[in-house]
Amino acid sequence: MELLKDKTAVITGGTRGIGLAVARVFLQNGAKTAILGSRKETAEQALEQLRREMPGCQAQGYWPDLTCREQVRQTMEQVAERWGGVDILVNNAGISQRTPLYEYQPGEFEKIMALNVNAVFLCAQAAAEIMRRQGGGVILNASSMVSLYGQPAGVGYPASKFAVNGLTRSLARELGRDNIRVNAVAPGVIATDMVAALPQDMTERLAASIPLKRMGQPEDIANAFLFLASDLASYISGAVLSVDGAAMV
Numbered sequence: 001m002e003l004l005k006d007k008t009a010v011i012t013g014g015t016r017g018i019g020l021a022v023a024r025v026f027l028q029n030g031a032k033t034a035i036l037g038s039r040k041e042t043a044e045q046a047l048e049q050l051r052r053e054m055p056g057c058q059a060q061g062y063w064p065d066l067t068c069r070e071q072v073r074q075t076m077e078q079v080a081e082r083w084g085g086v087d088i089l090v091n092n093a094g095i096s097q098r099t100p101l102y103e104y105q106p107g108e109f110e111k112i113m114a115l116n117v118n119a120v121f122l123c124a125q126a127a128a129e130i131m132r133r134q135g136g137g138v139i140l141n142a143s144s145m146v147s148l149y150g151q152p153a154g155v156g157y158p159a160s161k162f163a164v165n166g167l168t169r170s171l172a173r174e175l176g177r178d179n180i181r182v183n184a185v186a187p188g189v190i191a192t193d194m195v196a197a198l199p200q201d202m203t204e205r206l207a208a209s210i211p212l213k214r215m216g217q218p219e220d221i222a223n224a225f226l227f228l229a230s231d232l233a234s235y236i237s238g239a240v241l242s243v244d245g246a247a248m249v
C-alpha cells in the first residue's frame with residue numbers, strides 16, 4: 001500500500017542520515033519528494049542515489065539557505081508550482097554540539113539556533129501558507145530525546161530541541177483550524193554521521209545503556225515520520241513521538 005500516494009513532500013536536510021531515509025520511504029510510498037540540501041553537490045548526489053535505487057521516482061533537489069526567509073519561500077513556491085502543492089513538510093535539517101558552557105565561542109550558540117529553530121519556523125511558515133491555500137497539510141519536525149532530558153554539555157542543542165517541541169505543540173494549536181497537523185519525532189541514539197562524530201567509547205556505552213540494546217537506524221525514524229505524515233495519523237496533532245528504544249541517556 002502506498003501511504004503517501006499523490007502527496008508532495010519537502011524534506012530539509014534530505015541528503016544523508018535520517019533525512020535521506022525519510023526521502024527514500026516517502027518515495028517508496030508514492031510521494032513526490034523535494035530534498036533540500038545545504039549544497040548543490042550533496043543534493044545532487046542524494047538524488048542520483050535515490051533515482052538509481054528507484055528508477056522513475058519523482059524526486060527533485062533544492063539547496064536554499066534555510067535561514068533566509070526569501071530563499072525558503074521561493075523554494076516552497078517552486079515546489080508547489082512544479083507539483084501542484086506542498087502536502088508534507090519534514091523539518092529534519094539540524095546540527096548538534098557538545099561544547100562545554102565555558103568554551104562556547106561568540107556566535108556558536110546563535111548558529112545552532114539559526115538552523116535548528118529559526119529555519120524550522122521559516123520553513124513551517126512558508127509551507128503553512130501553501131497548505132492553508134490548498135486546504136490542509138502536515139508539518140513534521142525532528143526533535144530529539146535531549147528535548148526531554150537535556151544533556152550535560154553543548155547546551156545549545158537541547159535548548160534548540162526544547163524550542164522545536166514548543167513550536168510543534170503551539171503550531172498544532174494554531175494551525176488546526178487550517179486543517180494542518182503538526183507533530184515531532186524525538187529520536188534517541190541513531191546511527192548517522194551526527195552520532196559517528198562522537199567518540200566510539202561513548203557510542204558503545206550509549207548503545208549498551210539502551211533497553212532495546214541497540215542504536216536506532218535511520219529507517220526506524222523514517223517509518224515514524226511516514227506514519228505521522230500519512231492519513232493513519234489523521235487525528236494526531238501536537239504530539240512529540242519518542243523513537244528511542246526506551247532510552248534515557
Ligand code: NAD
Nearest residue numbers: 013015016017018038093094142144187189190192193194
Ligand atoms: P546528519 O548530520 O547525518 O544530517 C543532517 C542533515 O542536515 C544533512 O542532510 C545536512 O545536509 C543537513 N544540514 C546540516 N546543516 C545544514 C544547513 N545549514 N542547511 C541545510 N541543511 C543542513 O544528522 P541526522 O542524524 O540525520 O539528524 C537529522 C535530524 O535528526 C537532526 O535534526 C537531528 O538533530 C535529529 N536527531 C538525530 C539524532 C541522531 O542520533 N542521529 C538523535 C536525535 C535527533
